[in-house]
Amino acid sequence: MPSDLARRAGQHFARLATNLVVRTPVLWPLLRPLMRAMFDRLAPQWDSSREPGHLAAYDAGLAAVDGPARALDVGTGTGLGAFAIATRFPEAEVTGVDLSGDMVVEARRNTPEELAGRVRFEQADAARLPFPDGSFDLVALANMIPFFDELERVLAPGGALLVAFTWGPETPIFVPFERLRAELEARGFSQFAEFAAGTGSALLARKPRPD
Numbered sequence: 001m002p003s004d005l006a007r008r009a010g011q012h013f014a015r016l017a018t019n020l021v022v023r024t025p026v027l028w029p030l031l032r033p034l035m036r037a038m039f040d041r042l043a044p045q046w047d048s049s050r051e052p053g054h055l056a057a058y059d060a061g062l063a064a065v066d067g068p069a070r071a072l073d074v075g076t077g078t079g080l081g082a083f084a085i086a087t088r089f090p091e092a093e094v095t096g097v098d099l100s101g102d103m104v105v106e107a108r109r110n111t112p113e114e115l116a117g118r119v120r121f122e123q124a125d126a127a128r129l130p131f132p133d134g135s136f137d138l139v140a141l142a143n144m145i146p147f148f149d150e151l152e153r154v155l156a157p158g159g160a161l162l163v164a165f166t167w168g169p170e171t172p173i174f175v176p177f178e179r180l181r182a183e184l185e186a187r188g189f190s191q192f193a194e195f196a197a198g199t200g201s202a203l204l205a206r207k208p209r210p211d
């Protein structure tokens, strides 16, 4: 298959999978092997296919966050989001997780020496994160399907959740902000703020503290 056709087929699949999983999360186990295989295949060329400003909206959201001690980048790919967090917040310990083992290999290889002591990467499924409840003060996602129950679970009370999309609604993996807000409000999140930067958009929300 010509590579442009393969790329467009992959984008359609990513959009379809996102729409299905956000509405019906129980379908995820059926889609997971296909998603992992697709991103394993894309991993070696992921960085060269990215455009400048890829994380402009993600960065704009980070600028509004109080410095976290522990942060998680979910669906980190080759690690760019984890590096952005670690660079902005020099006190933060940052974990990046990805379903694709080949993405994790690239992320580890990309880690700048000066961040290596504070940034680590693990292969993990966002639908079942290998972390105890309340492990992180900041959980961030760029261009990644949100698994709302797990995001809420691993975030500490009072912690910040950031969801960003590089091309706004044109992003293959995209969830409309009304839908994000509704899912998060149903889980008690508040203090929503929206950001637009470059081609991208982001939503920031805060998990409530118990009374």
Ligand SMILES: C[S@@+](CC[C@H](N)C(=O)[O-])C[C@H]1O[C@@H](n2cnc3c(N)ncnc32)[C@H](O)[C@@H]1O
Pocket: 035, 036, 039, 040, 074, 075, 076, 077, 078, 079, 080, 081, 097, 098, 099, 100, 103, 124, 125, 126, 127, 141, 142, 143, 144, 145, 173
């Ligand atoms: C579109 S890429 C975005 C990568 C990176 N955040 C970026 O913006 O460059 C989506 C990433 O999410 C990962 N992913 C998809 N589903 C996942 C899941 N359930 N758990 C963890 N990672 C997942 C893919 O392997 C892929 O690396």
